[in-house]
Amino acid sequence: MSPEGRKAKKMRKMGKKLKIVALLLLICLPMLMQAGCGARELNELVIVMGIGMDTDTENPDNIKLVAQIVLPNNIGQSSSAGGSSGSSEKAYCNVESAAENTFEAIREYTHKVCNKLYIAHNQVFVIGREVAERGIADYLDFFIRAKETRPTTTIVIADTTAAEILDVEAKMNLLPAINVNKLIEAQAENSQSREINVQDYVSTMQSETTSFVAPMIHILQEGENQFLSIKGMAVFKEDKMTGELDEDETRGFLWIKGWIESGVINITAGDQQVATEIVSAKTELSAEIKDGEIIMNIKITEDGVIATQTGTVNLATLMGIGEIEALVKEEILNELTLALKKAKELNADIFGFGEVLHQHYSKEWEGIREDWDTVFSKVKVNIEIETNISGAGIITEPALSEE
Amino acid sequence: MFGYIKKIRRYLSTKNQPDSKKEPKKAAAKLSLFGSLDKNLALFKEYLGESSDVIVKEFRLGGDARTRGALLMIDGLVNNEIVDLAILKPLMYDTGFKLKTDSGALDIDSISKGFLSSHEVNKLSAVGEMLHDVLSGNTVLLVDGAKEALSVGTRKWEKRGIESPQTETVVRGPREGFTETLRINTSLLRRKIKNPNLRLEALKVGRQTKTDVCIVYIKDIVKPGLVEEIKIRMAEIKTDSILDSGYIEAYIEDAPYSIFSTVGNSERPDTIAGRLLEGHAAIIVDGSPFVLTVPMVFIESFQTAEDYYIRPYYATSLRAIRLFCYFITILAPALYVALTTFHQELIPTQLLFTMTAGLSGVPFPALVEALIMVVMFDILKEAGVRLPKPIGSAVSIVGALVIGQSAVTAGLIGPFMIIVVSITAIANFVVPAQSDSISLLRYFFLILAGLLGGFGITAGALFVLVYLVSLKSFGVQYLSPITPLSRQGMKDCFVRMPLWSMIKRPFMMTGKNNIRREPLDVSRRQKGEKDA
Amino acid sequence: MNGNNEKIKPSQLMVLFIGFINGSVLLLSLVDSSMKQDTWLVIISGYIVSVPFILTYIFLSKKFPGKNLTEINDIIFGKALGKIISICYIIFFILLFSYNYRQIVEFYSGYILSDTPQIILYITIALLCAYAVKKGIAAIAKVSMYTVAFAVFVVMLTFILLIGNMDFSNFMPVFEATPEDFIHSTYTMACIPYCEVICFLMVMPYLSSGKKLGRYAIAGTGIAMLFFLVIIIQVTTTLGPSSAIFSEGSFQSVRLIDIGEFLTRMELLVALGITASMFIKISVFKFAAVKSVSHLLRMKTYTPLLLPMAAIGIVTALIAYGSTIENAENANYHIVFALPFEFIIPPLSLLVAKIRKLPKKAGESVP
Known part of the structure; x- marks a missing residue:
């Protein structure tokens, strides 16, 4: 090939390469300009740990949100300063905002706070009593729809207002919201309340008949200090709170659902008291339709150990254990009865009887489900309880015993 | 117009150059010797020039002491003793040979076969070959009247002894390394x-x-x-x-x-x-x-010789660590940037607080911070290699303390970035064979992560995967033995199966002769039976 | 680029099948919203319904070994009609891959990278798939091995981590859905994940050997069906009745993983698995489209078509629907649109081929 031909070929090759490079640049440069758009730097985040919902006193139609925003810079300080308040700064800040609906309230925060709220790490939703009685579905809808929310966020109903709950200083943990969350988790140890999260809420709301329940939280005043306490659960009809279950009723409710993890059962045998610890419990719930009547069969199997006894007579003998088991059975039956009574009183199917019927008798269910409100109170319940005491601690008789 | 003028000037200047400049060097390979020694020596002088290390030793061959001969060698490349004792001595002192054949021509073969006590003697006729041999350390023997020359192997020069290889050290295994010869x-x-x-x-x-x-x-x-x-x-x-x-x-x-x-x-x-x-x-x-x-193939960068000398379970865990480190060193900065800028929900809550607190004074976005640190790491690495030994320790001090610690205190970089970069740095040296690609891949993924977060990393990974999958090395696919899947090959890929189980050679490489071991029945040995 | 002409082994084809069908995992939530807890039935019934059609495709390609779809159309239906049908198929493929572009970009926009302008995601995916197609179908088949392995790993991992949350009573009551819903969903399942393998007819010429092709194809589809089953079991048991309202159930169920407070929010892994699978699907569609166009226009290689095809895909995806809701609704229309291409024309082709006793043996002229 002649030199000119060679040069021309070179130029063409270079031209092609330049074209490719130019094309790539044209594609990449605009992308580089725009692509970092979704990025949020860590120090720009407004991390929310807890959200409370209350009614707005000024404007009754509005919803007032209380967001507990973390100030990460102060977290190191407060932990090193120990428990002394005053000189150390708080690691959080409760900010309020009110608007007609939840999303507007959340966006209203941008008037007061540097950036949009970041709710992906939100630990707990505290719902004030008034809002609960008004109905929570409208307000929780935004959070379920938002992609940032975790479905494992817990929901708890405040006895008074959410703002007060979120203000109670946390002694054990850094932030009140984390404190509340850990407190809720601890309820598994006494089984007189239970952790309910957003996923449970959505699932329960899907069912036409089951009623939603959520733990209730109170403030206790002990002298100078304020403590939070979780006891009992709130019962909802649709999405409005209509009643409460106290500790024993909650225990009965948890028995039926099979959500017992651990707890205390107190019995009296003569003039002695025995407290047993529930080690494990299993519930079998099934439905039966006989002669047009709905019968729910509940079979409970419980395993426990003797935690403490009063008196000097040793009750950890074969005969004594038999007695105790019978007495425990009575106690459980008692709790169950209380729960069933309360549920029928509130006409709220908190146990999910309707759904059990739906799963096994779907044809009959179709006919019944619209009248469930009336049918529920007529449901008969068959209870079968089996208890077992499997141990009594590390001593075989009380330290101060007869003989 | 100026271009035209330049063209003319160039043409004229080449026209005026003396012809002699153009001809000689080309035909060296094809030239052959003259019959006369002087002419030959003149020829060689022309080619080799007047370099001070070219030695031309003229002498008279023994026998009739009339034939002249010359030795051509390069000082520094030849073994002086051999030249003196094996070439010069026999040729100069032995008197018994007859140089001329019956026809009267000079027979250089007789010299090589009878009188040179050297085992490596070649007869050459082309000047190019002779030049190459001289420059390689041989000694060329020219004899007056012969058209061929003898090239005697007399190579010796100062060289590095066999040392332990600098780049691939092992704990257990031979410590010999190749040298430059x-x-x-x-x-x-x-x-x-x-x-x-x-x-x-x-x-x-x-x-x-x-x-x-x-x-x-x-x-x-x-x-x-x-x-x-x-x-x-x-x-x-x-x-x-x-x-x-x-x-x-x-x-x-x-x-x-x-x-x-x-x-x-x-x-x-x-x-x-x-x-x-x-x-x-x-x-x-x-x-x-x-x-x-x-x-x-790709997996070879993760196999070291030592793998086969140590026990299989340990070797497997080392392989796993190497592969793991490879991914860490490429992806760690990218993952850090992606997590902190786009996917903060993946970070555990408690860690989030400490990270946010750590980043509070830093003015740069995470991507820039990461880029600075990765570039800094590359600079330190390069400086460490280039610095002379006495100053070497200063670099480590400067690197670690000043840049790491002080940068954090000054608020230029967050502390987490330092940790991420140190992990990256350490992991980098676990797979040295891939160093060149690792650094570039790291930047690639980092920028993608900064732009598009987790999606960017996935897209980048898919891109690199498609690229690797279509890469071939001399007909073998780069990602064998995974793609195409070969059972035998997989025994040495992510794990290192015991030596006695790797019976066949990797299929991609060999043709028919692919059994390298006889299968060994280890179970009998475990039972304590004697081998048959 | 020699990669364009490399052959695929049948076992690689099986993995490609699996990877391709896995890419339709986003469809599952759509079916879930109408079928609720009976979705698993639909997955199995969809598979059973689609098996005969897949066999039709295989027979077609076995009857005309080494020929791709456009060539087969030419032979069976004659030059003019065959070309028209091929053009219809080209439009079908282009619509399919732009539909998939839209799916994946919307998925990312909706769930993960919501603030990034969508066009950038489109461009990235389009370029990535164009690059993969440029390297050839053999490269795509090899990469699908890795993506399938990754997707299976993610699914297995999340399944195991969610075992604690599973409540198998959520499967009751069975057969609650109405027959119309059932048939509709079965048809959707057969149409969209399983029978879209019609586009593999463009890939068949690259096979190194046609033996056992049917076995591999059915096995591949079967494995993909198992994959879907595992996902649906996971979703139904953990989310229960609420799986119907979530627009992406597998995503939401993975959000429930919360182990030791630090292994939370693993849905990013699911997103990556979905991306990897959809990448294979889009690449194969793009390959089919580009190859058929290049064959129609008698081009030697399809490389120049890649970027224009990507651009067409992006534009189509952007203008096709106005919102996510329209996108979801579109599935109902799409299955009618796909009816002729997947279910009618291939058996018809086979029938016509049998009637006309095609392919003619070598030496006879082809009309």
């Missing part, structure tokens, strides 16, 4: 494989440097067609200089634009011997202690 390297390989099928084919590459290159392979084991392919590619190399095996690598590799190298190299004879036995071919380049092996 071709012959020593081939001797190391010969000592490992005492097999007559081990063949060495010599080539000379490079117009100016005329470097000796040797292709080594085991005849019945090597992948069929491989050696021919190598020779074809070597023949296509038309360059001035080959200074290191890296040059050859650049010329013969399959994917010259790729960041992944498709030609392996090693400084250890046992590694090369192992690869030869698996069907690879090795290319030894004179002047470089790094011997090339072709073809190369």
Whole structure:
């Protein structure tokens, strides 16, 4: 090939390469300009740990949100300063905002706070009593729809207002919201309340008949200090709170659902008291339709150990254990009865009887489900309880015993 | 117009150059000697010039003490003792030979066969070959009246002794490494494989440097067609200089634009011997202690020679660590940036607080911070290699304390970034064979992560995967033995199965001769029975 | 680029099948919203319904070995009609891959990278798939091995981590859905994940051997069906009745993983698995489209078509629907649109081929 031909070929090759490079640049440069758009730097985040919902006193139609925003810079300080308040700064800040609906309230925060709220790490939703009685579905809808929310966020109903709950200083943990969350988790140890999260809420709301329940939280005043306490659960009809279950009723409710993890059962045998610890419990719930009547069969199997006894007579003998088991059975039956009574009183199917019927008798269910409100109170319940005491601690008789 | 003027000037200037400048060097290879010694010496002087290390020793051959002869050698490349004792002494003092044949012509063969006590004597007729031999350290014997010359092997020069290889050290295993001399390297390989099928084919590459290159392979084991392919590619190399095996690598590799190298190299004879036995071919380049092996697959960068000398479970865990470190070193900064900028929900809550607190004073976005640190790491690495030893420790102090600690205190970088970069740095050195591609991949993923978060990393990973999957090295797919899946190959890929279970050679490499071991029945040994 | 002409082994084809069908995992939530807890039935019934059609495709390609779809159309229906049908198929493929572009970009926009402008995601995916197609179908088949392995790993991992949350009573009551819903969903399942393998007819010429092709194809589809089953079991048991309202159930169920307070929010892994699978699907569609166009226009190689095809795909995806809701609704229309291409024309082709006794043996002229 002649030199000119060679040069021309070179130029063409270079031209092609330049074209490719130019094309790539044209594609990449605009992308580089725009692509970092979704990025949020860590120090720009407004991390929310807890959200409370209350009614707005000024404007009754509005919803007032209380967001507990973390100030990460102060977290190191407060932990090193120990428990002394005053000189150390708080690691959080409760900010309020009110608007007609939840999303507007959340966006209203941008008037007061540097950036949009970041709710992906939100630990707990505290719902004030008034809002609960008004109905929570409208307000929780935004959070379920938002992609940032975790479905494992817990929901708890405040006895008074959410703002007060979120203000109670946390002694054990850094932030009140984390404190509340850990407190809720601890309820598994006494089984007189239970952790309910957003996923449970959505699932329960899907069912036409089951009623939603959520733990209730109170403030206790002990002298100078304020403590939070979780006891009992709130019962909802649709999405409005209509009643409460106290500790024993909650225990009965948890028995039926099979959500017992651990707890205390107190019995009296003569003039002695025995407290047993529930080690494990299993519930079998099934439905039966006989002669047009709905019968729910509940079979409970419980395993426990003797935690403490009063008196000097040793009750950890074969005969004594038999007695105790019978007495425990009575106690459980008692709790169950209380729960069933309360549920029928509130006409709220908190146990999910309707759904059990739906799963096994779907044809009959179709006919019944619209009248469930009336049918529920007529449901008969068959209870079968089996208890077992499997141990009594590390001593075989009380330290101060007869003989 | 100016261009036209320039063209004319160039034409005129070349026209005026004396012709003599153009002709001589081209035909050196084809020239042959004259009959007369003086003319020959003049010819050589013309070619070699007046360099001070060219020695021309004229002497008179014994016998009739009338024939003149000359020795041509380069000082520093020849073994002076041998020249004096094996060439000069017999030629000068032995009187018994007859130089002339019956027909009267000078018989140089008789000298080589009868009077030179040297085992390496070649008869040459082309001047080009003689020049090459002289420049390689041989001594050329010219005799007045002969048209051929003898080239006697007298190579000796100062060289580095066999040391432990600098780049690939092992805890357990041989500690010999290749040196810069071709012959020593081939001797190391010969000592490992005492097999007559081990063949060495010599080539000379490079117009100016005329470097000796040797292709080594085991005849019945090597992948069929491989050696021919190598020779074809070597023949296509038309360059001035080959200074290191890296040059050859650049010329013969399959994917010259790729960041992944498709030609392996090693400084250890046992590694090369192992690869030869698996069907690879090795290319030894004179002047470089790094011997090339072709073809190369990706997983080879994770296999070290030591893997096969230690116990299989431990070797497997080391392999797993290496693979893990490879991914960490490429992805760690990218993952950090992606997590902190786009996917903060993946970070555990407690950690989120500390990270946010740590980043509170930092003015840069995470991407910039990461880029600064990664560039800083590369700078430190390079500086550490280039600095002379006495100052070496200063670099580590400067690097660690000043840049790391002070940068954090000054608020330039967050503390987490330092941790991420240190992990990246340490992981980098676990897989040294891939260093060149690692650094570039790291930047690639980092920028993608900064732009598009987790999606960017996935897209980047898919891109690199598609690229790797279509990469081939001398006909073997780069990602064997995973793609295409080969059961035998997988025994040495992510895990290192015990030696006695790797019975066949990797399929991609070899043709028919693919049994390398007899299966060993280990269960009998465990029961305590004696071997049959 | 020699990669364009490399052959695929049948086992690689099976993995490609699996990878391709896995890419339709986003469809599952759509079916879930109408079928609720009976979705698993639909997955199995969809598979059973689609098996005969897949066999039709295989027979077609076995009857005309080494020929791709456009060539087969030419032979069976004659030059003019065959070309028209091929053009219809080209439009079908282009619509399919732009539909998939839209799916994946919307998925990312909706769930993960919501603030990034969508066009950038489109461009990235389009370029990535164009690059993969440029390297050839063999490269795509090899990469699908890795993506399938990764997707299976993610699914297995999340399944195991969610075992604690599973409540198998959520499967009751069975057969609650109405027959119309059932048939509709079965048809959707058969149409969209399983029978879209019609586009593999463009890939068949690249096979190194046609033996056992039917076995591999059915096995591949079967394995993909198992994959879907595992996902649906996971979603139904953990989310229960609420799986119907979530627009992406597998995503939401993975959000429930909360182990030791630090292994939370693993949905990013699911997103990556979905991306990897959809990448294979889009690449195969793009390959089919580009190859058929290049064959129609008698081009030697399809490389120049890649970027224009990508651009067409992006534009189509952007203008096709106005919102996510329209996108979801579109599934109902799409299955009618796909009816002729997947279910009518291939059996018809086979029938016509049998009637006309095609392919003629070598030496006879082809009309």
